[in-house]
Amino acid sequence: MTETALTQDFLGFGLGLRTNHFDHVLNTRPDIDWFEVLSENYMVAGGKPRYYLESIAEQYPIVMHGVSMSIGSTDPLDMEYLTALKKLANDVQPKWISDHICWTSIHDVNSHDLLPLPYTEETINHVAERVRTVQDFLGRRILLENVSSYLSYKDSTMDEWTFLNAVAEQADCLVLLDINNIYVSARNHHFDPVTYLNKIEPKRVQQFHLAGHSDYGDYVIDTHDHDVPDSVWDLYGTALERFGAVSTMIERDGNIPEFSGLEQELNIARDIAIKTLPGLQTHLDGLNKNSNRNVFDGKS
Amino acid sequence: MASLKQTQELFMAYILSDKSTDNAQDDKCSAFTSLITAKSDEDGQTRLGIYASAYRLRLIETIETDHEMLGIYLGDELFDKMAQEYINAHPSSYRSLRHFCDALPPFLQDDAFFSQYPILSHIAAFERRLLNAFDAEEQSRASFSELEQLAPEHWPESRFRFHSSVQIFKCQSNAVESWQALKNQQTPPQPDYSIACAWLLWRGEERLTEFISLTEYQLVLLEGFLQGQSLAQQCELMLNYFDEEQAPTKVLQAIRAWFEMGIIRAIA
Numbered sequence A: 001m002t003e004t005a006l007t008q009d010f011l012g013f014g015l016g017l018r019t020n021h022f023d024h025v026l027n028t029r030p031d032i033d034w035f036e037v038l039s040e041n042y043m044v045a046g047g048k049p050r051y052y053l054e055s056i057a058e059q060y061p062i063v064m065h066g067v068s069m070s071i072g073s074t075d076p077l078d079m080e081y082l083t084a085l086k087k088l089a090n091d092v093q094p095k096w097i098s099d100h101i102c103w104t105s106i107h108d109v110n111s112h113d114l115l116p117l118p119y120t121e122e123t124i125n126h127v128a129e130r131v132r133t134v135q136d137f138l139g140r141r142i143l144l145e146n147v148s149s150y151l152s153y154k155d156s157t158m159d160e161w162t163f164l165n166a167v168a169e170q171a172d173c174l175v176l177l178d179i180n181n182i183y184v185s186a187r188n189h190h191f192d193p194v195t196y197l198n199k200i201e202p203k204r205v206q207q208f209h210l211a212g213h214s215d216y217g218d219y220v221i222d223t224h225d226h227d228v229p230d231s232v233w234d235l236y237g238t239a240l241e242r243f244g245a246v247s248t249m250i251e252r253d254g255n256i257p258e259f260s261g262l263e264q265e266l267n268i269a270r271d272i273a274i275k276t277l278p279g280l281q282t283h284l285d286g287l288n289k290n291s292n293r294n295v296f297d298g299k300s
Numbered sequence B: 001m002a003s004l005k006q007t008q009e010l011f012m013a014y015i016l017s018d019k020s021t022d023n024a025q026d027d028k029c030s031a032f033t034s035l036i037t038a039k040s041d042e043d044g045q046t047r048l049g050i051y052a053s054a055y056r057l058r059l060i061e062t063i064e065t066d067h068e069m070l071g072i073y074l075g076d077e078l079f080d081k082m083a084q085e086y087i088n089a090h091p092s093s094y095r096s097l098r099h100f101c102d103a104l105p106p107f108l109q110d111d112a113f114f115s116q117y118p119i120l121s122h123i124a125a126f127e128r129r130l131l132n133a134f135d136a137e138e139q140s141r142a143s144f145s146e147l148e149q150l151a152p153e154h155w156p157e158s159r160f161r162f163h164s165s166v167q168i169f170k171c172q173s174n175a176v177e178s179w180q181a182l183k184n185q186q187t188p189p190q191p192d193y194s195i196a197c198a199w200l201l202w203r204g205e206e207r208l209t210e211f212i213s214l215t216e217y218q219l220v221l222l223e224g225f226l227q228g229q230s231l232a233q234q235c236e237l238m239l240n241y242f243d244e245e246q247a248p249t250k251v252l253q254a255i256r257a258w259f260e261m262g263i264i265r266a267i268a
């Protein structure tokens, strides 16, 4: 195991903020270390979402997660989108901003999906240059997240992890590892997810996503609408051993349960992390003291 | 080897092609299929199909969510026909799905089949207005006492700025009544194209979207104020509907109600 890197960027255990939990979060102030918000949901002029976001951001650390930067597209970067993103970041003051290493649109037609890229030198150069432009514009490093995929290209000349490392290095950006997406892609493309984790450069990994999927046997679809399954929990333990304490969150996009259901999953994540990482409990107690909130329920 | 750009163009063409009717689909499919790794043709089709059906499904869900009552009005079969044809005619060109159905009312109005039932386009347009009211920017609201505090000599020249959620919806049918019936899980009335209706939609202070019907004079009054007419001008306009004594009273009643509804943002 590598030494536990308890960096100042370790936020603890968070949840994706979803509209049906707005009132619950505001009214009961649950013991969650931080929330991740979907940037696009708050780029509307106003109304309910912004009202809730601003109230919740006063009480919790927030990170912003986007789905439509289309960083791998061969269309020009969407400066209107980036301007709106920067403005939102200015208003919300997130700890960091992330999007996906994929493409979503071409010739202004949007797939609303996270489409895979061919893993080639051409793509590395193309994506890295665009990431640098975005980072210069936003005035901060961004995190890129690995996506689930169902197809691979004959043109690819390297593994996904080699590609991800190379883009991150060349662009000097950070990495958000979605443990579920690694599992899903590993099953669909027949590689070993542990190899993936062991090949990723630890120094750039800033956040983990945990989620569930739909297993159809021959193919696994990343639906993000189930509880985190054992296969993903196992892989999470392996990831902690390699990367140390990395801000972790449960990402649920569909079939969203009661808030308490997500809290239970987050407790599982916390328990696994405390078991895997000596010293984490002490560190979390420190976080807890600073924020004046009780992160632990005392059972661990 | 395909360039990144060619790869993306072929992938998108594959996603957009309608697998059920598109004759050109074989070319589009094989052009992209040749770029991906697959154990067999069937394996390749399955992998691509995951992306193609996800695209359609996502858009169908958006239409269903944004136009729930229209969907019920149409029934499953016609809804599916509309959704597939709209998706084929309007590849999603917006970053946000929020705008995907913006062109649905004109689509229904112009389509050879659906234009036979004009009320469909009216229901769709009404549902778009509801969404606009819901998403509009939050702004502070003025109260009637601010107007009362104005010196009487400033009243005639007073104008009003309205909350950004304010929407007027006009149609020549009972589309809104039909929408309401479906919302209340009742059978909608037969389409009736004999009456012109006008509705005011807005989002109240409790952040709920609301709407009320407008009589002809209320519509004229509101539209005038929305266009920036002054209180004096609007009182004069009301002489088309009321006598000299009644007109100012009617105007004041309406304004007081608008303040209470929270649709006036400021007095100018």
Ligand SMILES: [Fe+2]
Residues within 6 Å of the ligand: A145, A178, A209, A251
């Ligand atoms: Fe994720």
